[in-house]
Amino acid sequence: MQRVExxxxxxxxxxxxxxxxxxxxxxxxxxTLRSLFRYRIRWDQLLEQMYFIGIRSQVVVLTTGAxxxxxxxxxxxxxxxxxxxxxxIGPTVSIAMCRELGPVLACLLLAxxxxxxxxxxxxxxxxxxxxxxxxxxxxxxxxxxxxxRFLALVISAPVLTALALVTGIGVGYFVAVQIFGVDGxxxxxxxxxxxxxxxxxxALIKSFIFxxxxxxxxxxxxxxxxxxxxxxxKTTTEAVVNASLxxxxxxxxLTVLLNSVLYSN
Amino acid sequence: MLELKDIRKKLGGxxxxxGVNLRVAPAEKVVVIGxxxxxxxxxxxxxxxxLQPDGGEVFFEGKKLTGLGEEAWNPYRRKIGMxxxxxxxxxxxxxxxxxxxxxxxxxxxxxxxLRDKVAESLKIVSLAGTEQKMPAxxxxxxxxxxALARAVIRRPDLMLYDEPTTGLDPVVGDSINRLILHLGKxxxxxxxxxxHDMTSARMVGDRIAYLHEGKIYFxxxxxxxxxxxxxxxxxxxxxxASGMDVIG
Numbered sequence: 442m443q444r445v446e447x448x449x450x451x452x453x454x455x456x457x458x459x460x461x462x463x464x465x466x467x468x469x470x471x472x473t474l475r476s477l478f479r480y481r482i483r484w485d486q487l488l489e490q491m492y493f494i495g496i497r498s499q500v501v502v503l504t505t506g507a508x509x510x511x512x513x514x515x516x517x518x519x520x521x522x523x524x525x526x527x528x529x530i531g532p533t534v535s536i537a538m539c540r541e542l543g544p545v546l547a548c549l550l551l552a553x554x555x556x557x558x559x560x561x562x563x564x565x566x567x568x569x570x571x572x573x574x575x576x577x578x579x580x581x582x583x584x585x586x587x588x589x590r591f592l593a594l595v596i597s598a599p600v601l602t603a604l605a606l607v608t609g610i611g612v613g614y615f616v617a618v619q620i621f622g623v624d625g626x627x628x629x630x631x632x633x634x635x636x637x638x639x640x641x642x643x644a645l646i647k648s649f650i651f652x653x654x655x656x657x658x659x660x661x662x663x664x665x666x667x668x669x670x671x672x673x674x675k676t677t678t679e680a681v682v683n684a685s686l687x688x689x690x691x692x693x694x695l696t697v698l699l700n701s702v703l704y705s706n
Numbered sequence: 707m708l709e710l711k712d713i714r715k716k717l718g719g720x721x722x723x724x725g726v727n728l729r730v731a732p733a734e735k736v737v738v739i740g741x742x743x744x745x746x747x748x749x750x751x752x753x754x755x756x757l758q759p760d761g762g763e764v765f766f767e768g769k770k771l772t773g774l775g776e777e778a779w780n781p782y783r784r785k786i787g788m789x790x791x792x793x794x795x796x797x798x799x800x801x802x803x804x805x806x807x808x809x810x811x812x813x814x815x816x817x818x819x820l821r822d823k824v825a826e827s828l829k830i831v832s833l834a835g836t837e838q839k840m841p842a843x844x845x846x847x848x849x850x851x852x853a854l855a856r857a858v859i860r861r862p863d864l865m866l867y868d869e870p871t872t873g874l875d876p877v878v879g880d881s882i883n884r885l886i887l888h889l890g891k892x893x894x895x896x897x898x899x900x901x902h903d904m905t906s907a908r909m910v911g912d913r914i915a916y917l918h919e920g921k922i923y924f925x926x927x928x929x930x931x932x933x934x935x936x937x938x939x940x941x942x943x944x945x946x947a948s949g950m951d952v953i954g
Contacts (some may be wrong), residue, residue: 499858573756574794577787578808578856 466663470657472583474592480584482592490593492497494555495600501545501554503608509542510534510609514616518623531628532635534613539640543606545692548651551598552684556659559590560680563663564673572664582664591656599645600651606644639703647695649689658684708864709734713752724920730864730896737899737911741942744917746900747791750866753898754788761808767863784812788866788941789856793849794836795841802837805856812860823829827855831885847878851885853948858889861888865889871906883909898940916942
C-alpha cells in the first residue's frame with residue numbers, strides 16, 4: 442500500500458513538474474515575442490547567432506540530408522523493383538524528404554547541436570551571475586540573450602531544412618540513377634510531376650515551428666538552471682531530450698493539421 | 707538614501723529574511739556582516755531588484771521600489787552599482803567591451819568617449835592597458851577590480867559589494883578594501899558591503915550591521931561592535947567557535 446502511495450506521489454510530482462515546465466516555456470515564448478516588438482533588434486548579436494546556428498550547422502545538416510536521401514532511395518529501390526515501380530522512386534523520395542524526413546531530421550540535429558549550446562551557454566551565464574549582472578546593468582535578459590537566439594534559429598532552420606531537402610533529393614537521384622541504374626529522365630520527370638509546391642511549404646512550416654520549440658525549450662532550461670556545475674550538464678541534457686520529444690510529438694499533430702488544411706480539396 | 711523596511715523572504719521553503727530594517731544615508735559606508743547563509747547576499751539582491759520580497763518595502767531616494775516590474779526597475783538600477791561575489795564579467799566580451807557595455811546601453815556611441823572613459827576607469831583600479839584581455843586571462847583579484855570598474859563607470863549613487871574580498875589573498879583583499887574607500891571618497895557614493903571578513907568590515911565601514919537569523923541583530927560603529935559584549939556578536943567578531951559550532 443505504501444509503495445502504491447509512493448508511486449502515486451512520484452507520478453503526481455512528475456505531472457506537476459511537467460505542467461510547471463510547459464507553463465514556463467509558454468511564458469518565456471510570450472515574453473520573447475513581446476520583447477521582439479518592444480526593443481530594438483541587436484543586429485550584432487543576431488548576426489553572431491546566425492553565423493553559429495546557420496553557417497556552422499550546414500555541414501551537419503547537409504550530411505544528414507544527403508545520407509537520408511541516399512538510404513531512403515536505396516530502400517525504396519529494393520522494395521519497388523520487385524513490383525517494377527522503379528520510376529516511382531523519385532517522387533517517393535522527394536515527398537518523404539519534404540513532408541517528414543527533411544524537416545524532422547534537420548531539426549532534430551539542430552536540437553542536439555544548437556539547443557544544447559543555447560542551454561549550456563545560458564545556464565553557465567546564469568550560475569556565474571552574468572544574467573544577474575545584465576539585470577543589474579539595466580538590461581532585460583530576454584531582450585539581450587533570448588531574442589537574438591530565437592530569431593536566428595527561426596530564420597536559419599527553414600533555410601537549413603531547404604538545403605537538406607535539396608541535398609537529400611539530389612543524392613537520392615544519384616543513388617537511384619548512377620548506382621541502381623534507374624532511368625534518369627523518368628526519375629526526374631516523375632519527381633517534378635508528383636512533388637507539389639505544398640510539400641515544400643509543409644517542410645518550411647514544420648521547420649519554422651520546430652525552431653520555435655527548440656529555441657523556447659532550450660532557452661527556458663538555460664535560464665532556469667539549478668545552481669552548480671552539475672546543473673549545467675543536467676540542464677543541457679534535459680533541453681535536448683525535451684526539445685527532441687516535443688518536436689516528434691508536435692510533428693504528428695502538424696502532419697495531420699497541415700495535410701487536412703493544405704489537401705482538403 | 708536607501709531604506710529597507712521589514713524585508714521578508716522565503717527561499718526553498720526556508721525563511722531567509724525575517725524582517726530586515728536598514729537605513730543608509732548618502733555617502734555612508736555600511737558593512738553588513740553575518741555568518742555564511744544568514745541572508746546577506748539575499749538582502750543585497752532585494753536592493754538591486756534581483757529578488758522581490760515576500761513582505762516589506764525597499765525605498766531608494768524616497769521612491770518605493772517594491773512591486774515595480776522588471777523593466778521599471780531599470781532606471782533605478784542605473785543609479786546603483788553592484789560588485790558580484792564571482793565578479794560576473796561577461797566572459798565572451800573583452801575587458802574593454804565589459805566596461806563599455808553599461809555606457810553603450812545608455813546610448814553612448816562615440817568610440818573615443820568610450821575609450822577614454824574605459825581607460826580612466828581602468829586607471830582608477832590600477833589595471834591600465836588591460837583593455838584587450840579576456841576575463842579568462844585575468845586572476846581573481848583582477849577580475850574583481852575590472853568588475854568594480856564596470857560597476858562604477860556610470861558613477862552610481864549607491865554601490866553594493868557582495869563579498870568583495872572572498873577568495874582573495876590578504877594583500878589583494880587589502881587593495882580591494884582601499885579601492886572601496888578610494889571610490890567612496892572620490893565619487894561621494896554610499897556603499898553597502900556584505901562580508902564576513904572582519905578586517906575588511908573594520909576598514910571600510912562607517913557603521914557595521916550584524917545580520918543574524920534573518921534580522922539585523924546589532925548595529926554600530928566599528929568601535930562599538932568591537933566593544934559589544936553580546937555573546938553572538940562577540941564570537942563572530944573575534945572568530946570564536948562555541949556550542950554547536952565546535953567540531954570534534
